[in-house]
Amino acid sequence: MIFECLGEKIYAEKIDNGLQVIIIPKKDGLKKYAAYATHFGSINYKFKAGSEEVTVPDGVAHFLEHKLFEQEDGVNALDKLTKMGANPNAYTSFNHTSYLFECTTNFEEVLKALIQFVQNPYLTHENVEKEKGIIGQEIQMYDDDPSWQLFFGLLNSLYTGHAITKDIAGTIESISKITPEILYKCYNTFYDPSNMVICVAGDVEVEATLDLIKKYTKERKVFVDIDRVYDVQTEANKTNKTEKKMDVSVPMFMYGFKRANIGEKLKAELPVEVNETIKYDVAMQILLEIIAGQSTELFQKLYEEGLLTKELSLEFSSEEDYAFSAISGESKDIDKVISSIRERIRRLKENGINNDEFERVKKLVYGRFVRSFEDVSTIANLFISDFFRGVNAAKYVETYKNIGKAEAEQILREHFAFENEALSIINVK
Amino acid sequence: MDEKIIKLNDKIFVHILDTKRFKSNIVAAFLLTDLNKEDVTANALIPAVLRRGTKNLKTMKDISEKMDNMYGAVFDASVDKIGDKQVLQFYISAIDNNFALNNEDLLNESLQFLCEAIYEPKLENGSFDSEYVLQEKETLRELIKGKINNKGTYAIFRCTEEMFGDDPYAIYKFGNEEDLENITSESLYTQYKKVLDTSEKHFYISGNINIDEVKKFFENKFETKESTEVKETKLKKCDLKKLEPRVIVDKMDVTQGKLVLGYDVNVESLENDFYKMTVYNAILGSSSNSKLFQNVREKASLAYTTRSIYVKHKGILLVTAGIELDKYEKALELIKIQVEDMKNGNFTDEDLNDAKVFLENLFVSCLDDQSTMIELSMGQYLLNAESDVYKIIEKIKNVTREDIIEMANKVELKVTYYLKDE
Numbered sequence: 001m002i003f004e005c006l007g008e009k010i011y012a013e014k015i016d017n018g019l020q021v022i023i024i025p026k027k028d029g030l031k032k033y034a035a036y037a038t039h040f041g042s043i044n045y046k047f048k049a050g051s052e053e054v055t056v057p058d059g060v061a062h063f064l065e066h067k068l069f070e071q072e073d074g075v076n077a078l079d080k081l082t083k084m085g086a087n088p089n090a091y092t093s094f095n096h097t098s099y100l101f102e103c104t105t106n107f108e109e110v111l112k113a114l115i116q117f118v119q120n121p122y123l124t125h126e127n128v129e130k131e132k133g134i135i136g137q138e139i140q141m142y143d144d145d146p147s148w149q150l151f152f153g154l155l156n157s158l159y160t161g162h163a164i165t166k167d168i169a170g171t172i173e174s175i176s177k178i179t180p181e182i183l184y185k186c187y188n189t190f191y192d193p194s195n196m197v198i199c200v201a202g203d204v205e206v207e208a209t210l211d212l213i214k215k216y217t218k219e220r221k222v223f224v225d226i227d228r229v230y231d232v233q234t235e236a237n238k239t240n241k242t243e244k245k246m247d248v249s250v251p252m253f254m255y256g257f258k259r260a261n262i263g264e265k266l267k268a269e270l271p272v273e274v275n276e277t278i279k280y281d282v283a284m285q286i287l288l289e290i291i292a293g294q295s296t297e298l299f300q301k302l303y304e305e306g307l308l309t310k311e312l313s314l315e316f317s318s319e320e321d322y323a324f325s326a327i328s329g330e331s332k333d334i335d336k337v338i339s340s341i342r343e344r345i346r347r348l349k350e351n352g353i354n355n356d357e358f359e360r361v362k363k364l365v366y367g368r369f370v371r372s373f374e375d376v377s378t379i380a381n382l383f384i385s386d387f388f389r390g391v392n393a394a395k396y397v398e399t400y401k402n403i404g405k406a407e408a409e410q411i412l413r414e415h416f417a418f419e420n421e422a423l424s425i426i427n428v429k
Numbered sequence: 430m431d432e433k434i435i436k437l438n439d440k441i442f443v444h445i446l447d448t449k450r451f452k453s454n455i456v457a458a459f460l461l462t463d464l465n466k467e468d469v470t471a472n473a474l475i476p477a478v479l480r481r482g483t484k485n486l487k488t489m490k491d492i493s494e495k496m497d498n499m500y501g502a503v504f505d506a507s508v509d510k511i512g513d514k515q516v517l518q519f520y521i522s523a524i525d526n527n528f529a530l531n532n533e534d535l536l537n538e539s540l541q542f543l544c545e546a547i548y549e550p551k552l553e554n555g556s557f558d559s560e561y562v563l564q565e566k567e568t569l570r571e572l573i574k575g576k577i578n579n580k581g582t583y584a585i586f587r588c589t590e591e592m593f594g595d596d597p598y599a600i601y602k603f604g605n606e607e608d609l610e611n612i613t614s615e616s617l618y619t620q621y622k623k624v625l626d627t628s629e630k631h632f633y634i635s636g637n638i639n640i641d642e643v644k645k646f647f648e649n650k651f652e653t654k655e656s657t658e659v660k661e662t663k664l665k666k667c668d669l670k671k672l673e674p675r676v677i678v679d680k681m682d683v684t685q686g687k688l689v690l691g692y693d694v695n696v697e698s699l700e701n702d703f704y705k706m707t708v709y710n711a712i713l714g715s716s717s718n719s720k721l722f723q724n725v726r727e728k729a730s731l732a733y734t735t736r737s738i739y740v741k742h743k744g745i746l747l748v749t750a751g752i753e754l755d756k757y758e759k760a761l762e763l764i765k766i767q768v769e770d771m772k773n774g775n776f777t778d779e780d781l782n783d784a785k786v787f788l789e790n791l792f793v794s795c796l797d798d799q800s801t802m803i804e805l806s807m808g809q810y811l812l813n814a815e816s817d818v819y820k821i822i823e824k825i826k827n828v829t830r831e832d833i834i835e836m837a838n839k840v841e842l843k844v845t846y847y848l849k850d851e
Contacts, residue, residue, distance in 0.1 A: 030450075030793055030796050030797045078717055079718050079723075082718045083718065137685070137752075140733075144580060146578065246682070247580075248578055249574040294493040295493030295496075300490045306567045306568070309568040309571050310568075330571075360494065361497060363498060365501065368501040370452050370500070371501070371522070371524060373452055374452045374453060
């Protein structure tokens with residue numbers, strides 16, 4: 001299939017072993033980017049592949065990400081790709097793990113090396129034990145990171161009891177239980193081509209790249225649908241406010257809303273048409289700007305009163321099992337900021353959105369997307385994460401152009417219901 | 430990168446980076462002032478006040494709406510430290526005219542707007558708007574206090590502060606809280622006029638542009654005059670010869686310790702030694718194949734992050750590591766061994782080659798990001814060094830093993846800084 005987006009052609013094909021391939025040939029670019037990703041992230045600690053239900057310790061997906069670089073010949077894959085002139089890396093999110101590189105020369109050789117190391121795990125008791133020290137350091141680093149603590153504070157309130165509230169890297173206690181057997185179990189289930197995607201962006205030959213991927217990716221071994229078992233939120237513990245004290249100069253806050261009904265779970269695929277999920281996303285991007293963006297009266301006033309010193313961060317995150325919006329910033333009077341935001345939401349719900357403002361903000365979000373479409377890694381990562389949640393990223397431009405004010409207003413009233421709100425605060429120690 | 434520099438007069442330079450690879454363009458301006466204790470806080474405040482309103486767009490809301498209508502153009506004004514220069518920076522980026530939905534000339538709007546933001550601020554009785562000054566003073570105060578928020582950058586700042594003492598490079602780029610008390614809208618406006626009169630200004634225009642139109646725009650805007658000034662190297666290397674090596678320990682509420690080792694490099698020329706030190710730094714600690722990463726993180730598991738930074742505008746080397754609190758001695762020892770190894774030529778030809786391959790990719794990649802391109806060009810200009818990426822790569826390729834060992838033996842530990850728990 002070929003999709004078009006902002007003058008770029010996007011080639012998508014599901015090859016015989018079940019692997020989804022996406023190629024975005026950006027002419028004249030110097031950087032080339034490729035990522036090999038699996039639909040397995042930190043929240044997938046419970047799953048069924050066939051009849052057996054498996055539960056693994058927290059932090060396994062991330063642990064596996066670290067370990068895959070280790071190869072049987074003793075050469076670390078990270079070093080190998082770096083020696084080839086590439087800039088390799090990997091990351092684990094709540095719902096996927098991605099191995100990637102950026103390079104300016106040697107693209108095909110490096111891509112081959114990427115595919116090979118992701119497909120050849122080498123896990124021993126010794127190398128697994130050694131990794132626990134390094135990951136332990138990483139976990140501690142996040143313990144000292146106020147933004148990270150703020151974010152998880154919000155998640156804890158919105159999704160009490162759900163796996164999304166757990167640190168992606170796990171805890172020092174949980175990773176101590178990880179063994180090579182557990183890692184292989186997860187690897188053999190989730191690192192099957194039928195559960196993965198390769199996305200390439202940059203000035204590459206489409207046919208040659210596709211042939212290379214077909215030649216070097218492995219055979220499919222998993223023929224059942226993997227059933228990702230998700231936690232149900234434990235309402236009993238739900239509080240809508242969390243507070244923590246840390247070494248920061250100004251208190252920080254993150255104020256969010258959970259989407260109560262996230263609708264039908266979408267399959268990991270590239271839909272041909274605009275679907276409900278992408279429409280909701282675009283509506284939320286516009287709505288958050290209208291509520292608390294830089295050009296609002298609200299922001300202007302709070303800034304002048306010295307209650308905000310820089311723009312608010314606005315985000316909406318939507319995946320197969322959760323969706324929430326968040327407005328975050330720093331302020332010496334958080335109560336006042338939050339009550340102003342709530343008041344603004346209340347008014348908008350009551351009076352609707354001003355027409356000029358709606359059109360203006362549409363231009364803003366469209367332009368922002370155009371800008372993001374410049375960088376090969378941003379584009380590829382967007383296509384990958386959208387693929388896993390059943391969204392085709394080539395469809396944003398069309399959605400920006402066509403979204404109506406009435407549609408957005410309906411989503412405004414539905415999403416920003418105060419019974420779904422929560423607040424996370426980091427106070428000055 | 431294809432860079433064309435137009436010198437309008439002694440003080441104004443226009444750099445044009447004409448490239449068709451992007452979907453957006455950037456117009457940026459750098460006003461270079463000397464970093465000093467007297468002006469630092471006022472200078473930091475100037476961009477903050479200018480950001481608030483212009484003659485025609487009087488409030489931030491007006492400016493934001495304008496940016497929205499330019500399809501989410503991004504405007505910012507800030508201050509940075511490059512060597513001994515305090516640099517006032519102004520920046521606007523908009524999407525390429527080809528993607529505008531109603532044929533707007535966004536590049537021209539960007540040029541107009543940025544010049545207005547710098548030269549035609551909103552005034553009140555012949556001076557800055559006093560409300561804006563009052564509010565921005567408070568914002569700046571928070572920014573100054575916020576120095577402690579990111580422990581990693583704070584530790585780096587503290588280490589350089591200890592290294593430089595009374596030298597301007599020890600000054601925090603946002604200034605200090607005490608100075609804020611005495612700044613009024615009148616005094617700030619006077620300082621602003623002084624900066625406009627005396628600073629050297631560099632405009633950068635990057636993207637899919639019509640060079641003649643851009644040139645005409647600037648020629649209409651500013652007086653053009655054959656330049657008489659001869660450009661000299663603008664940045665001074667450091668002189669830390671008299672500094673006795675010292676160990677500094679700070680305590681804060683952290684679960685991970687931050688170790689920063691500050692080295693004087695004793696370079697002969699910032700410009701000429703840049704290439705050698707860039708390769709040295711890649712072998713020691715700026716790439717994932719580096720000695721620090723391999724030996725301190727991968728093999729010994731002593732740190733989650735560890736790297737080295739060569740500050741090309743000052744000729745110093747910083748080695749940083751995020752470590753477990755009880756591993757201070759061990760990590761310090763192992764880091765010192767890596768630095769010693771460099772002196773003794775304990776690295777392979779393969780290490781040298783890997784470093785060059787890594788750097789080639791790094792520099793070519795700069796060409797795929799306009800703001801990085803601009804930053805590199807401005808930085809190299811101040812160093813009086815080559816800014817063409819392919820020529821930089823050529824010079825890097827010519828660095829030899831002997832060059833590295835020569836530089837390694839000029840590296841001298843001055844400050845060992847450790848941020849630990851209370």
